[in-house]
Amino acid sequence: MSLKTTHITSPIQEVDLSLFGIHGYSLFVKREDLLHPFVSGNKFRKLKYNLLRAKEENYETLLTFGGAYSNHIAAVAAAGKEMGFKTIGVIRGEELESKISENPTLSFAKECGMKFLFISREAYRNKDNQSFLDSLIKNTGKSYIIPEGGSNHLAVKGCEEILDDHTKRFDTICVAVGTGGTIAGLINASEEHQDVLGFSALKGNFQTSEIKKYTAKTNYSITDAYCFGGYAKIDPKLIRFINEFKEKTAIPLDPVYTGKMMYGIFELLKNEYFKENSCIFAVHTGGLQGIAGINKKLKKKNLPIIE
Numbered sequence: 166m167s168l169k170t171t172h173i174t175s176p177i178q179e180v181d182l183s184l185f186g187i188h189g190y191s192l193f194v195k196r197e198d199l200l201h202p203f204v205s206g207n208k209f210r211k212l213k214y215n216l217l218r219a220k221e222e223n224y225e226t227l228l229t230f231g232g233a234y235s236n237h238i239a240a241v242a243a244a245g246k247e248m249g250f251k252t253i254g255v256i257r258g259e260e261l262e263s264k265i266s267e268n269p270t271l272s273f274a275k276e277c278g279m280k281f282l283f284i285s286r287e288a289y290r291n292k293d294n295q296s297f298l299d300s301l302i303k304n305t306g307k308s309y310i311i312p313e314g315g316s317n318h319l320a321v322k323g324c325e326e327i328l329d330d331h332t333k334r335f336d337t338i339c340v341a342v343g344t345g346g347t348i349a350g351l352i353n354a355s356e357e358h359q360d361v362l363g364f365s366a367l368k369g370n371f372q373t374s375e376i377k378k379y380t381a382k383t384n385y386s387i388t389d390a391y392c393f394g395g396y397a398k399i400d401p402k403l404i405r406f407i408n409e410f411k412e413k414t415a416i417p418l419d420p421v422y423t424g425k426m427m428y429g430i431f432e433l434l435k436n437e438y439f440k441e442n443s444c445i446f447a448v449h450t451g452g453l454q455g456i457a458g459i460n461k462k463l464k465k466k467n468l469p470i471i472e
């Protein structure tokens with residue numbers, strides 16, 4: 166993982182919409198999923214300045230939070246290993262402690278050297294509470310704390326670097342939204358003529374208050390219309406779409422974030438939501454490490470899996 170302060174950039178790939186029977190628009194995908202084999206997509210962007218800060222301040226340990234299939238946990242474990250930090254993952258759900266070997270994300274993080282602290286869902290709700298964090302650090306020792314999902318000012322600064330001179334020509338910038346940190350960076354770096362459209366991976370659009378912490382600009386909107394009922398909720402229609410999209414474009418999508426975003430973009434294209442001849446830019450934020458864990462769950466339920 167190169168944390169040089171020079172900008173790194175990922176390729177932009179055009180999707181041939183005529184393969185899907187859609188005409189009159191163009192769609193380009195920013196392949197942030199290709200930035201790094203394990204610290205993929207927006208998590209690379211969000212960690213970059215945080216890890217530089219942690220090095221500057223001579224921290225030896227990174228401590229962060231996440232759930233069973235968290236892309237962020239996998240990214241912190243891999244980036245920590247590569248950058249010479251010890252890592253501690255505070256994991257939501259005590260029952261997972263005995264299931265590490267069945268869980269591809271936690272197994273991967275463990276292989277990278279991450280130590281875990283499994284806590285109840287109740288205790289996990291305190292994850293942003295300073296006295297809870299103080300008590301954690303008392304037990305674990307001095308650590309650089311990265312919040313769940315990795316969103317803070319330094320993360321937003323890193324996400325601003327997703328956009329550059331090559332992305333100025335696009336009309337609408339689309340991205341999947343979890344905590345809102347990534348979209349905040351995109352909004353900050355967007356041009357006046359550009360709209361930023363966020364596809365929430367969760368129900369509700371509570372992220373707006375988070376976004377307002379990082380930007381005063383208002384050229385954005387967020388929809389939860391394509392979250393398929395909530396975070397990590399998956400139905401066969403979504404899986405079929407992800408498989409068809411990959412077959413036609415060779416671009417893999419994850420089922421929690423980028424699959425739902427792309428599904429939403431296609432619905433909006435079919436409904437003629439975008440201005441005629443619009444040039445749409447979709448940020449592929451990565452998350453492909455999560456596919457293995459979700460497929461395991463789908464197989465157990467005898468549902469179609471992601472190919």
Ligand SMILES: *Cc1c(COP(=O)(O)O)cnc(C)c1O
Nearest residue numbers: 343344345346347422450451452
């Ligand atoms: C974490 C994640 C997001 C959400 O990013 P936020 O900054 O929390 O909004 C989107 N896509 C993928 C693949 C992610 O892993």
